[in-house]
Amino acid sequence: EVQLLESGGGLVQPGGSLRLSCAASGFTFSSYALSWVRQAPGKGLEWVSAISGNGGSTWYADSVRGRFTISRDSSKNTVYLQMNSLRAEDTAIYYCAKDRNFPNDQFDYWGQGTLVTVSS
Amino acid sequence: DIQMTQSPSSLSASVGDRVTITCQASQDIRNYLNWYQQKPGKAPKLLIYDASNLETGVPSRFSGSGSGTDFTFTISSLQPEDIATYYCQKHNNLPLFGPGTKVDIK
Numbered sequence: 001e002v003q004l005l006e007s008g009g010g011l012v013q014p015g016g017s018l019r020l021s022c023a024a025s026g027f028t029f030s031s032y033a034l035s036w037v038r039q040a041p042g043k044g045l046e047w048v049s050a051i052s053g054n055g056g057s058t059w060y061a062d063s064v065r066g067r068f069t070i071s072r073d074s075s076k077n078t079v080y081l082q083m084n085s086l087r088a089e090d091t092a093i094y095y096c097a098k099d100r101n102f103p104n105d106q107f108d109y110w111g112q113g114t115l116v117t118v119s120s
Numbered sequence: 121d122i123q124m125t126q127s128p129s130s131l132s133a134s135v136g137d138r139v140t141i142t143c144q145a146s147q148d149i150r151n152y153l154n155w156y157q158q159k160p161g162k163a164p165k166l167l168i169y170d171a172s173n174l175e176t177g178v179p180s181r182f183s184g185s186g187s188g189t190d191f192t193f194t195i196s197s198l199q200p201e202d203i204a205t206y207y208c209q210k211h212n213n214l215p216l217f218g219p220g221t222k223v224d225i226k
Contacts, residue, residue: 035215037164037215044207044217044218044219044220045156045158045164045207045209045217045220046217047209047214047215047216047217050215059214061214095163095164100166100169104211104213104214104215105169105211106154106166106169106170106209106211107154107156107164107166107209107215108166108175110163110164110165111163112163113163
């Protein structure tokens with residue numbers, strides 16, 4: 001059974017940093033791209049970032065490029081999202097999602113999400 | 121940049137009704153269009169991929185059609201458990217979600 005378990009969310013001040021983790025199980029970790037998708041309170045879904053199965057390619061939304069960094073550790077079956085220079089508009093539930101076949105095609109499994117709140 | 125729109129933004133329908141949601145891309149995206157269902161407090165769930173393919177395990181009352189810039193998502197007979205927000209998502213180049221359509225029971 002595919003499982004994605006996010007952690008690392010919390011309250012952080014504007015300008016601060018936070019690292020999210022997504023522990024994956026139930027599939028061959030290195031064979032699939034993984035993505036982060038966020039949802040601000042009461043708002044729609046926004047794709048944030050993706051990383052290929054071997055970690056060699058990464059993609060970012062314009063809204064986070066230069067501030068967020070995605071990475072993965074195949075020894076721990078975990079993908080990370082390092083978030084720096086956080087802004088109030090980054091407040092959201094952050095979901096980890098598995099790409100179905102190719103990077104950025106469909107998201108067939110999702111975690112339960114972790115809440116990030118950026119506020120002073 | 122490609123923009124995605126959905127209509128309506130919300131709708132109310134009776135159990136058993138046929139429900140149709142449209143999604144429009146500002147440029148041709150061929151069939152690179154997916155549909156998700158999100159129930160309150162839950163993560164989204166993939167229902168339809170590549171415009172018209174039903175994800176494994178998804179009830180057959182859900183269907184999708186279209187190509188190019190205009191797409192349609194249909195629930196053939198609305199059930200109480202279908203109360204949710206539905207999002208389209210393009211996947212040519214980088215992913216982009218539509219703004220969503222909230223469906224509830226009249």
